[in-house]
Each structure stands twice: as C-alpha cells, then as structure tokens.
Amino acid sequence: AKNGKLKNKNVLITAGGTKEALDPLRYITNRSSGKMGYALAQAAVEAGAVVTLISTVERRLPFGSKLIKVTDAREMLDTVLEHFDKTDIFISAAAVSDFRPAKQSNQKIKKTGNQGLKVELVQNPDILATVGAKKTGQFVVGFAAETENIVEYAKNKLVKKHADMIVANEVGHPDSGFNVDNNRVIIFRPKQAQKEFPLQSKIDTARSIIEEIIKSVFE
C-alpha cells in the first residue's frame, strides 16, 4: 500500500489487551501482544497516514506515528473519544476486556485463612459499539476474535457495533491470532461478499487490511 492513498488521513488504532485492576498489584487481562495493532500502524504509515496508536503495550513505534499509553478499557474509551472527532479511519484491534472487577481494592487483597476469593465482574463499555453509534463519516473497523462460529459472530458484530468492516480471526490456534507473528483473517463488509486471506505475517495481513479499507473508502 505504498501509494500515499492515505496521505493527510488521520488513522486511530487501538492495540493490546486491557488490564483491569483488582488491587494495586493485580489485574485481569488476556493474551494480546499488540502485534496486530502495531502492524496496522506500520501499514497505515506506509500508505501515508497520520497514525495515532492507543495501546496498553509499548513496542517499536512505526516512524512518524504517535503512541498514547493506556491501561484499562474505560481509559482506552475516554482516549478514543478524545480523538474520534478528528479521525478519518478508526481500527479497533485491541483486545478490550469485556469484564472488570466490580470493586478495585486500594490495598493488597490478603488471604483470609484458607478460604478462596470470590471476585465479582461487571461489564465494561464497548469502545467499538460506542464510536460505531456516534460516527459522523468516520470509517470504523472492528475485529472479531472467535474460537467457533466465526462467520456468524463476525456478521453479528458488523450489525450490532455499526462497523463498516469487521476483520475476523480465528483464535485459539497456535499459528494465528493472539501473541504470534502470523494471522489469518476474513473481512466482512455490509452487503458485500466476505473476503478470505491466507495465513500471512501480521505485517502482510495489516497491508491487506489497509488495502481493503482504501478500496472501501475511495472506490
């Protein structure tokens, strides 16, 4: 996608797994490494975009892009909302925790005898659905990380989250998805045939996704 097609376009990308604190020492998170989000930032920079990454993890930043470090889902949502108005393309590659501990203890949670610990979880806001519902011309791209029924769940997410594109990846396999260098994706758009890509490196997957976004936005 080295064609400058995204010149002067603001691309906002989320990456990494959110960390939902239980106490000052402990948090609930997932296996996301941020690799997919950072690869998308690289591919968008190659296409000429002005890229802002909102991420829970620090990796090598693509030249010219900017990183805003966040920790949990609510902080990620606030930061996305601060930038969304001036965004042209939003890509939600972060693995946002669906749940967080209902209570966040200010002090270390201690053992009491040999009893276990019950932790109540409450639902986090859905960042993609929130911006999908309030978009005013932004092109909104979500992911779908599924272990089964990938096509059905991805199509549901397209509608429910008002996305312009859903990139589905099957997770739970050792060769693609979370925390590896390769991925295999299927792209869904409203009223269009789904498009399947082979197993590729995450950077090539990202270049394919950016190319599909460019086609959708400009053609």
Ligand code: PMT
């Ligand atoms: O980071 P890596 O190790 O490279 O792995 C990449 C990846 C597998 C994490 C990535 O390719 C991916 O699939 N990211 C989305 C993970 C996810 O949260 O999927 P989901 O199907 O649960 O969510 C669907 C979409 O809604 C996603 O765009 C997600 O960012 C968004 N979401 C979900 C929950 C929530 N509370 N807020 C959200 O915005």
